Amino acid sequence: MLKKVVIVSSLITAAISLSACQSDTIQITQNDNTITLLKAPEKVVVMDFGVLDTLDAFGLNNTVVGLPKQNIPDYLNQYTSSDAINTGTMKEPDFEAITETKPDLIIISPRLSSSIDKLSQIAPVINMPVSNKDYFSSVKSNITLLGQVTNNQDKAAQNIAQLEQKIAEAKQVTTESPVNAIVALHNNGRLMLTNQSTYAALIHDVLGVKRAVAILPLLTKPQPGERPKPTLVDNQYIQTLKPGIVFVIDRSEAIGQKAMADDFFDTKILEQTGTKVVHLTADLWYLSGAGVESTNLQIDEVTTALK
Template identity: 25%
Template sequence: MKQKTVIASALISATLLFAQTATAQNMVWKEQTIQLKQTPQKLAVYELSALDTLNALGIQAQVIPDTSFPNQLNVYNGNIATKAGTLFEPDVTVLSAQKPDLIVLGGRSQAKADTLQGIAPVLNLSPDTDNLMPDLKARTELFADLFGKQAQAAKRLQIIDTKQAKLKAQTKGKTALMLFTNKGNFMPHAEGERFGYVYEFSGLKSVLPVVPPKDPNAPATPRPEAGSPEALAAKAKADARLQAAVAAQPDYVIVLDRGAVNTNEYTALEEWKKNPILNQSKAKIILVDANAWYLVGPGLSNTEFMLDELIKGTQH
């Protein structure tokens, strides 16, 4: 908790530093200092949580990736913005022709930052889900200060705080298991894993122990070949972990169906019925919106949507 408080303070300080130097048009975010000639008039945005926050504040992007935009972002499925590349691979030629004032990247596109620096200032606004709420507030306030949307941001953040408090009041003393599923494979996520932020976010207690952070300098482990002894051993280990989680009889199982991303074809519940381990569970199942949780992530509007899902799912 002490570490998270320190991180939260650093994020807030970064936003305040930008506010103090706005007249010089220096945007400071974590280790990044972005020099802007003026308040950006043309935005290129490749991080969907950032696009979601901008959209919630009434700020439109002019250049976006060519992808499907779900829920609150569906306005971008029309022709209101130029499509330039993908979420992973921005189109350098189109971006150069569009001449944006600021390019916002994130998790899927952040590796392209150096490639795009020559076109326009680049901001890496990848969400930090280990510190989801303070990070959301800091990222929102960064845009609010840049575009003069402080009042709108404060109002929306207050709504989120109120909804999170309501959710945590509902979940007090309750346990949960977060399951990421894809094509019949059910993978538990504990705190410290990709979707393990759901526990602190919701107030639910994980039935699995915390997973320590990975060593960023450790070499990548190759995926074992299907049917190999290594693959069979990995599956046995995964089944044992799932068995242990189900045996703990969590009050809720939150299910994120990867196969439904961009397709809205949810098969997780049918696959659940075929799984002998999961059939032992007496938990209430909360099937969350795959696009919201997997594709968009913690933007200003989408975070409220995610809270609404969990509030509804945990109502007594």
């Protein structure tokens, strides 16, 4: 098993080629760093559900030997009872359990960036981030990279083509619809505007749902480590803005805590403003995304809300 430190970000263009000396390996060149990986790894630990659903779409479910089994999204519930070992959570890996699987490859998301050094002592690590600035390009880049690493380039290309077609069809719906929208994240009783998140990037920038709130530049540059003050989405905010749709992603529900109350908004205000509240599937949106299967499901939810 190769134990060289391997950190691959698919947002940065990576030239991938077969090793000239060993037909069972591939080389990934990223900037000045060339890494050798096993071609078509047989044992993979997957710490990201979007990656898991892409491998599932490739028909590689049997190669997954470890995954975070706590809070598996419903659309991947077949993995709850799979033979794969529980390898912790998406933020806290179980290093001992991962070691026991003797993986050929570990695939993570940026949630585990701080654990890369320790994980890379067990097996090569691929990090799969997505960008809120060019969301679908990064999704395609991730799918392409997974296709190359697993020797499933044709399946990767086929799935990307299908997603592109589905997005084109969704844009016909959003172009014809006059409805504008906001995207908001619920956490512990508070609903906050998430206008520049990857969720908003998919809904507005990729699918073309009209923004009820424009992206405005920050008037002051935040200090290092300082987060901008959140915009709370409440009755007064709805009354002032009058968005056509509020897409809600419920973090609390996704992680097994108390979901957003059904009476969170005053129904009279919603009727006066003509606002519809759409609760997106919490575990699909908050715990997953950017994979083949998750992106398909997310597109369906958004377009259904506009019909």
